[in-house]
Amino acid sequence: MPELPEVETIKESLQGMVGLTIDDIKVMKPEYIRSWENRPADYIGQRISAISRRGKFLIFETDTGRYMVAHLGMSGRVYLEPRGKELQKHVHIVFELDNELELWFQDARRFGGLWLVKDPRIMLKDMGIEPLSRNFNSRYLKPLLSNRRVAIKTLLLNQHLIGGIGNIYADEALYEAGIRPDRSAGSLEPGEVHRLVQAIKQVLRSGIDQRGTTLRDFQDGYKQKGEFQDYLKVYGRQDLPCPRCQQPVVRQVINGRSSHFCPSCQK
Ligand SMILES: [Zn+2]
The missing domain is CATH 3.20.190.10 (MutM-like, N-terminal)
Known part of the structure; x- marks a missing residue:
């Protein structure tokens, strides 16, 4: 998608x-x-x-x-x-x-x-914040997470809270931040929230730099494919080695969405 x-x-x-x-x-x-x-x-x-x-x-x-x-x-x-x-x-x-x-x-x-x-x-009045905007920072995200038992992955996909993140970039951002996708949102420590904000911005910017991810259908307005699929570290890589620790990447369904993570690097 x-x-x-x-x-x-x-x-x-x-x-x-x-x-x-x-x-x-x-x-x-x-x-x-x-x-x-x-x-x-x-x-x-x-x-x-x-x-x-x-x-x-x-x-x-x-x-x-x-x-x-x-x-x-x-x-x-x-x-x-x-x-x-x-x-x-x-x-x-x-x-x-x-x-x-x-x-x-x-x-x-x-x-x-x-x-x-x-x-x-x-x-679009109910659309959440733009994650690449300056206003999206730990000060903004921390209160959205507090006391929420929902999985952090599920929260990141909620378009009413943050606009534009889907399955691929949520998995990649959680990997970069070292956070398991099934952690409850409210359990993130302040340092983890900070890392997650930085990771979200980083993977989205890299995705834009590589002109998107083409797994099946995606193409731009001139029918050119993206290249970020070559840079994915966990998404769609179940059983392949984690680029950091070489442990196999795990795929797990979280609230109906397939999620990919490294059980060793992500806590
Ligand atoms: Zn790993």
């Missing part, structure tokens, strides 16, 4: 769209549009003025203040193709742009969607 670094990578790759005009919108699957505050036709003739990201959401803004907010779900893709190219399977929405390119929204499993809204701040 695309997480913060993957959505950030797509966002960066699409910056060339800023300033282009939407000539037409084709909707193959109306149910892929999750909010109809604006109609697709409202965007025709509009110029794209900004492309941003919040958590795992990609946000397109037009110069008249209309927004299209995309979530890629499990396997969604957003990418550019030459205008008039034969549509591939599972392409649900197409924006025709005035530079002879089209932006395709493709989603085989359809857990994603597109919201046509007037104000994304209202739609």
